[in-house]
């Protein structure tokens with residue numbers, strides 16, 4: 001009896017719906033509702049990672065996928081879905097993801113080592129971004145960008161940064177009674193004070209009475225590289241960004 005109870009509380013380790021067309025369709029429908037806003041309508045990535053590559057940081061088995069969907073990734077936008085859907089729904093999503101997995105890695109024509117030179121040289125990217133602890137802080141850390149962002153989102157970030165501002169990195173303009181006008185990335189703004197980081201990475205902090213106005217713009221502090229990089233340089237840079245997968 002006891003063994004049965006324990007087993008019943010644990011999800012199966014193998015996917016009961018693997019390869020079943022009917023369940024894959026159901027999984028696709030659930031995915032569209034809950035997951036596509038971040039992972040893209042075809043699971044190929046959006047603000048969240050591409051899930052069609054068959055390589056997952058969480059581990060590549062069906063059980064690993066089940067667990068990460070159920071438990072989420074702490075400290076990221078990937079929340080736990082275990083409380084919102086039952087085990088069978090999660091398994092159907094896993095079956096769907098397996099059905100769209102490409103065996104080949106995404107076809108990126110660029111050359112990652114040339115891309116790295118562009119990143120460090122012509123692009124000047126490291127003045128604002130950190131990779132493995134090195135670089136600037138005005139923009140987000142890119143150490144894991146190849147895992148956490150899909151190719152389409154990476155491309156868009158470089159050529160059209162205003163399209164999709166990473167949350168927490170809004171550009172704000174604060175007019176102060178003490179220091180004139182300061183522009184930078186918002187660190188914290190509430191009813192009592194405002195903190196921001198300017199392009200020199202200086203942190204400025206003002207009390208409410210020192211602030212004349214605060215304007216938050218939906219524009220990026222990052223310049224667009226659409227006119228700066230050639231098509232082949234952009235491919236090289238993207239190949240490099242996709243290769244950034246943390247340790």
Ligand code: HEC
Pocket residue numbers: 031034035036037038039047048049051055056057058059065068069073076077078079081093147148
């Ligand atoms: C609000 C945005 C968002 C939503 C909604 C979302 N995810 Fe995620 N997901 C992410 C992000 C961001 C990550 C990367 C987390 C990290 O590693 O930092 C992620 C990671 C994952 C991973 C792990 C990938 C890996 O390489 O280990 C899987 C699998 C996954 N999501 C599946 C799903 C499924 C299935 C749903 C819907 C039930 C879903 N996600 C909904 C943003 C989201």
Ligand code: HEC
Pocket residue numbers: 119123124125126127128129138139140142145149154157158161162164165166169170185220221222223225237241
């Ligand atoms: C002047 C500073 C600056 C420079 C230079 C810069 N960026 Fe950015 N970048 C930012 C800021 C700020 C953001 C966050 C706002 C946004 O989403 O546009 C950002 C966002 C990004 C993102 C999205 C990250 C995420 O987690 O959502 C990527 C990818 C990126 N930059 C890559 C690059 C690359 C590649 C270069 C060089 C070709 C570059 N950046 C140059 C400031 C910069």
